[in-house]
Amino acid sequence: MSRRRLDFVLAVDSGGTGTRVGCFALDGRLLASATGPGGAHQHDDTAAANLTGTVAAALDGLDPAGARAFAAGVSGIARAGSNQGGLTADEARAFYPLPDLACPTVFVNDAVVAHRGALAGRAGVVVVAGTGSMVLAIDVDGREVESGQFQHYAGGARHVVFDAVHRLLTGPADPADAGLRARVEDHFGGPDLRTRLLALAESGYNDVKRRYGDLAPAVTALAGSSPVADRALRSLADATATGVLLLAPLTGVDPVPVGCVGSLAEDPAFRVRLGDALAGSRAELVPTQLGALGGAAFTALQLAGVRVDPAVLDRLRTGMLGA
Incomplete structure (x- = not known):
């Protein structure tokens, strides 16, 4: 089957319950999406296959050479400045191999993309609670701190x-x-x-x-x-x-x-x-702006050098309805 040659970014939101992947054009339009089982290594013994398989399903019909950036928010990834443990970014790249992608890639804790999505890049606090949980703040200078650094854990x-x-x-x-x-x-x-x-x-x-x-x-x-x-x-x-x-x-x-x-x-x-x-x-x-997958798309677009202006945000919001 022939594949469409388009410029796009890949966004992943993966926790203990499920994995969602979206392929977004550089103007924020949703091109393709897929869902699959959870990709959190600490919650699922088949996490790596679950995440990479869902990425492959989302890419079906698109030429991977068109990927300009890949951003994944995954539960169990160590967060910068955290003392809570988890896979480092390098360990995550090895654990979740993406052989068809030659673009810049970033793996972050799912709470980071949840924050980006919930508040559309603004400073504030996000509560992530599903299979696991985290309370994460990002300040006006982009610094991150989680409640776990105060020895606090609310639960999921x-x-x-x-x-x-x-x-x-x-x-x-x-x-x-x-x-x-x-x-x-x-x-x-x-x-x-x-x-x-x-x-x-x-x-x-x-x-x-x-x-x-x-x-x-x-x-x-x-x-x-x-x-x-x-x-x-x-x-x-x-x-x-x-x-x-x-x-x-x-x-x-x-x-x-x-x-x-x-x-x-x-x-x-x-x-x-x-x-x-x-x-x-x-x-x-406050109402959630984009959700975690939208936050991953926001991150991937910025990684690709795209300015996420209000028009792009509106297209991302529309895309979230179909992802």
Whole structure:
């Protein structure tokens, strides 16, 4: 099959749950996209194949020689200045081989592209919460700092489920939690939860994390009617707000915009509770501008020497609807 010879950039957003890849023209138009399984090395044993396979699928029909830049935001990549560990940029290039691309490439932590996308390059704080989580600030001079550098970690989707399950197992029975209890028992295979969870613990660590995390949408959906679900979600929102408030004074802006990216962070039930936890502070939740894939595209375009002006941003926003 013949391939189109166009100038474009490649953008990747990859976490523990899934991988999204977009090919964007230099004016911001989306040319092609693909989705695949998660590419986070710490969450998935087939992470490298998942990410590179999704890149190949997005490139199908395009000549790789037209690629002008490649930017990937991947969970588990060490962030500049962080003490939290992860793959270095060089290790990431070796772990995720891209043999058909001769263009400049950059691998960064997925929170960095999430920040770029959520705030369209502005200073502020971003909450990334899905399979994993990070609270990241970028200041007016482009310096990055994460809440983990203050020994803080809020938690992601699976942590909401951990909390809810622990409360069900240890707290007094409340008829209002009957729906949640039934959903949890169904998810884990039966009413004898302790036995079921001990058996699950014999599985691989990544399988355990994924099994708990898969239940998070049900917990957040029931937070309006189940006291246990509400307390679990509110507890994580409070912990997340602590991370935001640790970082907000470092951004150099006032008020401080706070973006939310990720399956849990973007859930309305979580956002409401995070907003409650931030009430009265100078940190303000704002609508997400581009999302993480758009942030990766923003980064790739800049790497290719493209000025990302308002017209390009508008095309990126339009492209996010189809990616």
